[in-house]
Amino acid sequence: MRVHVVIRYIGMVLQFVALFMLVSAGVSMLNNYDSAFSPLLLSSFMTSLLGIFPMFFVEKVDEIKTKEGYAIVVGSWLVACIVGMFPYLIWGGEFTMINAWFESVSGFTTTGASILNDIEFLPRGLLFWRSSSAWIGGIGVVMFALVILPSMGKSRHMLSNVEMSTIARDNFHYRSKVIFRLLVTIYVGLTIITTIALKYSGMTWFDAVNHAMTSCGTCGFSTKNNSVAFWDSGLIEGIMMVAMTLSAIHFGVLYATLTGKRNNIFRSEVVRTFIIMMLVISVIIAISLVAADVYSNFGEAMRHASFQVVSISTTSGFATTDTNLWTPLAMVLLIFCSVICGCAGSTSGGMKVDRLLIASKVIRNRMKIQLHPNAVIRTKMGGMVQEESTQNLVMTFIVSYIMLTLIGTVVYTMFGCDILTGFTASISCLSNVGPGFGEIGSMSNFSQLPVVLKLCSTLLMLIGRLEIFGFIQLLFIRSWR
Amino acid sequence: MLKRVVDIFTLKSIKGRVQLAFASIILLLVFSGALSLFELERVSHDTEEILLQSKMSTDLAREMVTALNEQNDAMIEMAVIGGNIVDIAPYYKGCVASIEHLSNTALRAHERMVEIGSPEITDSLMLYTARINDLTNRYINGDVHRAIFSDSLAHITPHSWYVECYKPEYVNLSKQITKFMTGSESTLGPDVNSLSLTARRAVTPVFLSLVVMIVVTLMFYYFIYHYLIKPVMRINHSLGEYLRYRSPFDKDIACRDEIKSLHDRIMILIAKLK
Numbered sequence: 001m002r003v004h005v006v007i008r009y010i011g012m013v014l015q016f017v018a019l020f021m022l023v024s025a026g027v028s029m030l031n032n033y034d035s036a037f038s039p040l041l042l043s044s045f046m047t048s049l050l051g052i053f054p055m056f057f058v059e060k061v062d063e064i065k066t067k068e069g070y071a072i073v074v075g076s077w078l079v080a081c082i083v084g085m086f087p088y089l090i091w092g093g094e095f096t097m098i099n100a101w102f103e104s105v106s107g108f109t110t111t112g113a114s115i116l117n118d119i120e121f122l123p124r125g126l127l128f129w130r131s132s133s134a135w136i137g138g139i140g141v142v143m144f145a146l147v148i149l150p151s152m153g154k155s156r157h158m159l160s161n162v163e164m165s166t167i168a169r170d171n172f173h174y175r176s177k178v179i180f181r182l183l184v185t186i187y188v189g190l191t192i193i194t195t196i197a198l199k200y201s202g203m204t205w206f207d208a209v210n211h212a213m214t215s216c217g218t219c220g221f222s223t224k225n226n227s228v229a230f231w232d233s234g235l236i237e238g239i240m241m242v243a244m245t246l247s248a249i250h251f252g253v254l255y256a257t258l259t260g261k262r263n264n265i266f267r268s269e270v271v272r273t274f275i276i277m278m279l280v281i282s283v284i285i286a287i288s289l290v291a292a293d294v295y296s297n298f299g300e301a302m303r304h305a306s307f308q309v310v311s312i313s314t315t316s317g318f319a320t321t322d323t324n325l326w327t328p329l330a331m332v333l334l335i336f337c338s339v340i341c342g343c344a345g346s347t348s349g350g351m352k353v354d355r356l357l358i359a360s361k362v363i364r365n366r367m368k369i370q371l372h373p374n375a376v377i378r379t380k381m382g383g384m385v386q387e388e389s390t391q392n393l394v395m396t397f398i399v400s401y402i403m404l405t406l407i408g409t410v411v412y413t414m415f416g417c418d419i420l421t422g423f424t425a426s427i428s429c430l431s432n433v434g435p436g437f438g439e440i441g442s443m444s445n446f447s448q449l450p451v452v453l454k455l456c457s458t459l460l461m462l463i464g465r466l467e468i469f470g471f472i473q474l475l476f477i478r479s480w481r
Numbered sequence: 482m483l484k485r486v487v488d489i490f491t492l493k494s495i496k497g498r499v500q501l502a503f504a505s506i507i508l509l510l511v512f513s514g515a516l517s518l519f520e521l522e523r524v525s526h527d528t529e530e531i532l533l534q535s536k537m538s539t540d541l542a543r544e545m546v547t548a549l550n551e552q553n554d555a556m557i558e559m560a561v562i563g564g565n566i567v568d569i570a571p572y573y574k575g576c577v578a579s580i581e582h583l584s585n586t587a588l589r590a591h592e593r594m595v596e597i598g599s600p601e602i603t604d605s606l607m608l609y610t611a612r613i614n615d616l617t618n619r620y621i622n623g624d625v626h627r628a629i630f631s632d633s634l635a636h637i638t639p640h641s642w643y644v645e646c647y648k649p650e651y652v653n654l655s656k657q658i659t660k661f662m663t664g665s666e667s668t669l670g671p672d673v674n675s676l677s678l679t680a681r682r683a684v685t686p687v688f689l690s691l692v693v694m695i696v697v698t699l700m701f702y703y704f705i706y707h708y709l710i711k712p713v714m715r716i717n718h719s720l721g722e723y724l725r726y727r728s729p730f731d732k733d734i735a736c737r738d739e740i741k742s743l744h745d746r747i748m749i750l751i752a753k754l755k
Contacts, residue, residue, distance in 0.1 A: 050693060086689055
């Protein structure tokens with residue numbers, strides 16, 4: 001593996017991160033040079049220096065090997081999270097070393113969990129940086145750097161293969177350049193449209209931009225302590241639900257829909273399953289909430305239930321109410337949403353509906369083979385036969401996900417958390433959702449957790465964001481050469 | 482100049498690249514140093530501000546205590562010790578002056594508390610100041626004596642009036658001055674907290690710059706080794722092999738700068754020797 005090549009491309013990603021820090025410093029400047037201005041400016045400079053330094057020495061290469069691609073992607077996430085701490089650390093306040101690391105990882109992995117007790121106390125520049133990290137994370141640090149920075153030549157495709165979810169990759173039939181363009185066009189376009197819609201439904205421009213960025217990044221960071229509940233507006237919630245849902249759908253499918261191609265939203269089995277799943281769960285939760293007298297009428301129950309289901313299923317994690325007060329059935333269904341999450345090829349994390357579908361079909365086919373041992377049964381999805389290797393990969397992923405969740409739960413409970421908090425924290429971090437239940441409910445945060453658990457949470461977030469295997473590759477780095 | 486810049490960014494000049502690397506390290510140092518200095522300046526300014534505010538409160542409290550004690554001394558002389566008009570005349574004047582002094586100082590203290598948004602701290606102080614000044618005024622205007630010689634207060638003497646009426650007010654006002662002292666100090670709490678924040682901001686940039694510098698230095702070492710030392714060692718080794726055994730000179734070198742130029746010239750020289 002050519003270490004210098006890896007360093008060069010990580011450096012390019014850092015340039016992109018530095019650019020966003022500079023934009024945040026600009027926001028700070030517009031707000032009468034608030035206290036975040038100098039921290040953001042210095043962070044931008046340091047990040048830019050770290051990124052540009054390798055470019056003085058390493059030439060661009062035409063071809064990147066698979067292992068180098070992995071190293072660049074994983075390295076970029078890690079380094080982006082590290083430099084993302086700089087503005088928080090320099091600004092101070094609640095941001096100790098571990099808190100800054102937590103907030104940075106939570107942003108870049110689009111988890112949206114926070115350690116902040118008073119979000120509104122943060123200067124606007126820093127709030128914008130917080131949302132920016134989530135927005136960058138939404139599409140993938142590497143992905144963005146590849147689109148924006150034009151000097152990567154043939155190496156683009158290799159990185160996109162590594163960065164995108166393995167299932168999403170199979171669905172992309174477009175050429176690599178088109179992939180990058182469509183991703184950015186859809187992502188930026190969706191963010192702009194959401195911003196305008198939120199502005200005209202009652203938010204200020206600043207809040208609208210921040211919430212649009214974190215909705216499209218499926219992160220869930222808010223500029224208010226009470227999250228979306230602050231506005232108490234059905235219209236705002238509706239707009240955000242649409243933005244979150246679209247961001248959790250395969251971007252290739254969105255592109256196909258926009259360009260009138262065959263494999264569009266209405267014909268996609270995965271999207272259909274995703275939407276139906278959210279609808280059914282919302283209705284069940286609403287009924288259970290009305291039955292338990294949590295809400296007096298079905299309309300109100302449905303409004304809160306559907307927002308929470310969409311927010312959790314898309315791995316955003318915005319809140320309009322304290323779900324800790326909901327019925328056990330509602331809680332279990334929300335935990336189920338936290339596990340399954342959105343579609344592959346989107347900004348959401350978690351196990352993904354695609355894997356759930358393939359796994360359920362594999363199980364069904366195995367049962368058929370039990371009954372008819374000589375039958376030749378193929379597993380199909382969207383009319384395409386899924387190869388044995390894909391099926392194995394899906395099952396391995398699911399087993400790994402379950403194992404990691406259990407290990408995470410053990411660690412959380414080992415350090416004093418109750419089982420509900422431990423289990424849901426483990427799932428919510430691994431799926432990059434954000435809120436869980438118990439001590440880390442939708443209206444509370446991770447600030448009260450001990451340092452070890454904050455570290456454990458960030459580790460799970462990184463593992464989850466890199467689709468488990470991307471991170472595990474790091475453990476075998478020695479055998480790469 | 483333009484050619485040099487182009488050479489650096491097209492990786493053709495090792496000298497320019499090394500210079501640029503050093504320049505960026507120095508720039509980082511200067512930038513973080515400047516930011517730390519700026520934050521230290523703020524720490525110094527904030528500290529000065531806090532100390533000044535603290536001193537102002539102490540001065541006001543001291544002035545009030547002095548005025549109150551002057552008034553109390555005068556009242557003791559006039560009401561308790563007593564004497565003829567000539568003896569008590571200076572105390573009478575002192576008493577009048579202290580009333581004004583006490584009123585003005587209490588008013589200044591109240592205005593300051595209003596300014597920093599905590600007027601409740603001096604509300605009682607203003608009340609007790611007004612009450613004690615009113616008592617003193619009544620005494621020096623002769624209202625108390627008239628009341629004593631009339632039937633309404635016939636059972637008390639000036640001495641007992643001092644003990645029963647004036648002394649409790651004196652004690653109350655003393656307590657209020659102490660309350661003002663502690664109250665005004667506690668209002669500095671947020672400023673002190675902000676001071677610790679600013680102090681951290683002054684230190685963190687330097688710490689982070691140091692970390693970045695270490696990383697940059699490590700990268701610098703790695704790149705210098707990879708792109709300068711290693712190729713030179715290879716060229717040297719290959720040239721040695723050629724001179725000793727006439728084995729072919731190493732043609733594979735992956736750079737475009739002066740090292741490549743040196744390599745190419747050696748190859749030309751070898752070709753000429755053949």
